[in-house]
Amino acid sequence: MKIKNIYAVYFSPTGNTKKIACFMAEKMAEQLNCPHKEISFTLPEERNQTYTFGPDDFVVIASPTYAGKLPNKILPDFKEKLKGDGSPAAALVTFGNRSFDNSLAELCAVLEASGFQTVAGGAFACRHAFTDKLAPGRPDEADLKELAILAERTADKLRNTDGIFSPVNVDGDADAPYYVPKGMDGQPAKFLKAVPKTHEELCIRCGACARLCPMGSIDPEEPGNVTGICIKCQSCIRGCPQQAKYFDDPAFLSHVAMLEENFAEPKKNHKYL
Template sequence: MDIKKVTGVYFSPAGSTKTVVETTVDELARLFKAECRYISLNTPSDRAQEYQFAPDELVVFGCPVYAGRLPNKISPDFARCLHGEGTPAVALVTYGGRAYDNALAEMCDLLIKNNFKPAAGGAFLCRHVFSDKLAAGRPDAADLSELRMLAQGAALKLRSGGEIKPPKVPGDAQAAYYTPLKTDKTPAKFLKAKPTTAMVLCEHCGLCAKICPMGAIDPNDPSNIPGTCIKCCACTTYCPSGAKKFDDPDFLSHTAMLEQFRTEARKENSIFL
């Protein structure tokens, strides 16, 4: 198959998924000697646009896992704004160590419904946005090497000719979301939790409002969050003064539960061709 362009499409509020997509795209562009480009779906204005992809284009789509699936407040935008023309694709999900559950199956299903042809998929470890202790340092050099291996496998599959068969990935695209738990194993109810702002530290730079994927933060008063928070942690990750944090008790208990049951053994990525 003659690939003329490799395009990376990502939803990556905290940055790690972007790294995963870029590494894969760079290797595929090298292998196919094709030009490459990137499309961010991080902000509402990004997702308000429509994107059409050609049959001789290869799309690498990446998104973090939210409670075992794609983020429910964002995935309808993916379905609306991404359109293939029998376009080959690589599906990538990232997660912080618990499990990716049904997210990769859901992504492949979304791509197929939007006239893409998934040729490969992967679930890769990235630092959990809730805690520096979870999947710390991931993706690391070994992960990036595996992404290049995935790219090489996808390129070989596409060059072999014939029908592009989707990879057999685990999970159920229609399954329910995982229910977060507290340390006492009861449900953690932090759906409406929002980050707090230490105004004594806030520099009023407006960055948090600018990068919020939901446009939820008042740019004139960053302590005011009238919109929906999806706990992506973009604001807590990138606030230059460390003024943003989550202090909701259930959120903190769920984070502690995840930390409590983490393992020191390296968790491996999953690749499907």
């Protein structure tokens, strides 16, 4: 089949999922000799519109893994705002060195239900949003080489078919429940209501945290005021130029410590065609 356009669509609060999506789209564009564009799906205003793709568009759609699945507060937007018309797609997820569990299966199911044809999939280990001690520096050069191979093989698959694809078979169960975070004591760590705090003596009221929040939940005039849902994405933490944002919730910190103790060994990527 002939592809005319390639798109990278990503929800990426801390940047690594964007890196994965855009890299694959760029490599696919090189292989298929067509233009590529990127569409951020991260900020609230970026998720207000519906994006519709045609049968000669190839779409790389990427999301981080949250508790073993897609981010639950963003899931409705994935379902309602991304529409395909038989559009071939690659489903990509990133995970912070624990496991992607069922996120890739869920993303594939969502895309198939929205008119896409999933022709490739991948789960790539990236630095954990919570801590630099898990998958530090990833995606690295070796990860991108793997992704380049996936892009090359996906391009071959597109060139050698007539446009009708069976859904890609990936690991996981789209209907499985979310992973339950554990603390250092092995018991469930309950931190759903935890919100980032602000070192007032460091904050310069630049508004970066408010602009970066994918839920629009930080008051730009009073950055210490969290007015809505926090999905623990760490965008405000990692994006603050003064390092003024932090979490002090005991259950959250216990969960991070558990992850650091038990999931430091580098995990492999998973690729599907």
